[in-house]
Amino acid sequence: MSENEPNLPARVAAAIDHTLLTANAERSAIEQLCHEALDARFAAVCVNPTWVTYCRDLLDKKVAVATVIGFPLGATDQASKADEARRAITNGADELDVVINIGRFISGDIDVVVAELDAIATLGTPFKVIIECAYLDDDQKRAAARAAIAAGAAFVKTSTGFAPSGATVADVALLHEIAHPAAAVKASGGIRDAATALAMLDAGATRLGTSASMTILDELTER
């Protein structure tokens, strides 16, 4: 993506999941998020499940509603994650950002991780799989990405934003190498300025999860 192309802000906006996942996000902040997403034509808003119906009504299919499942620890039980996803879809979610069961994955219980993702896949709604790179070594990242892709994930996503570190250019490149072209890569966690956003896109991400979307767009417009 050339940094000098005239429609760069619009192209970056179209790759952004405009995100607000803090526990204390109020209705007024969620409303503002939706209005900003409509104005800027972001790919989606990304909100906690409790706000899905509210966002669906405000966005009226003009911007997608993404929500998070098993978020941010990924450590709910297997059946609860599938049920949470089913309800989110009923409530109006267009995309699901699902956290893998990190503790089980690291403990070698791959069957749990695969079963959870397979259950989500049967629901038929596009899903992104958050592998939480901060807790994995490179081999584990590759194995988690492969499990996500085998389950039919639309995106492999780097981070929840709640771990000690977020997206890195190296992780995005690693995931892109594994995923492309079967699945896409979403970079998230710590993307707070235009330079970082562009670096993630250059490394192969096609979706960015960020709460700093308006700052990023402002910086791109001022270039």
Place this chain on the structure above:
Amino acid sequence: MSENEPNLPARVAAAIDHTLLTANAERSAIEQLCHEALDARFAAVCVNPTWVTYCRDLLDKKVAVATVIGFPLGATDQASKADEARRAITNGADELDVVINIGRFISGDIDVVVAELDAIATLGTPFKVIIECAYLDDDQKRAAARAAIAAGAAFVKTSTGFAPSGATVADVALLHEIAHPAAAVKASGGIRDAATALAMLDAGATRLGTSASMTILDELTER
């Protein structure tokens, strides 16, 4: 609680929920947690839902299994929280630590908070209600505590440990004033040494959630 009483370590241990809620907690760490809880006679272990059955089998009713619901953001949808609780009980949980829907509470949607807690209460298992003091002013803390007690909570709990701040002596005293004697107070978040643990107990807490339990016991024993 006198700091010089000879059985102080045992009395403090009996008030501790020995806690491991990190996303990347491995099976071996959960196993160690359970063995420590058995040895020290902690009140409970507190683990994510994915580990409940494993802990139940290891602890064999000698130490209680507490798990977390809607944790740590409290922002899953209403029905999912009740379902998660139901599954946790089926899997062997003896106590539930439930996060209120903080965003909805702050937004004035008290009906959502009350409905969630009422649904949990019908399950008949003792539950603690985490009001996440970090995000509330004192009037909101009192109102949230009153809602928890009205729903039948066994404990009002200060914090998840995932917010910008954890338990404070002032918050424990405030909650104790509202809750006593209808419900008890659990202090959690940032309790990492014996001095802090004793201060929380002195302020009215009868349960402490901490990952530093072994450090706290060592400090008390060395006095």
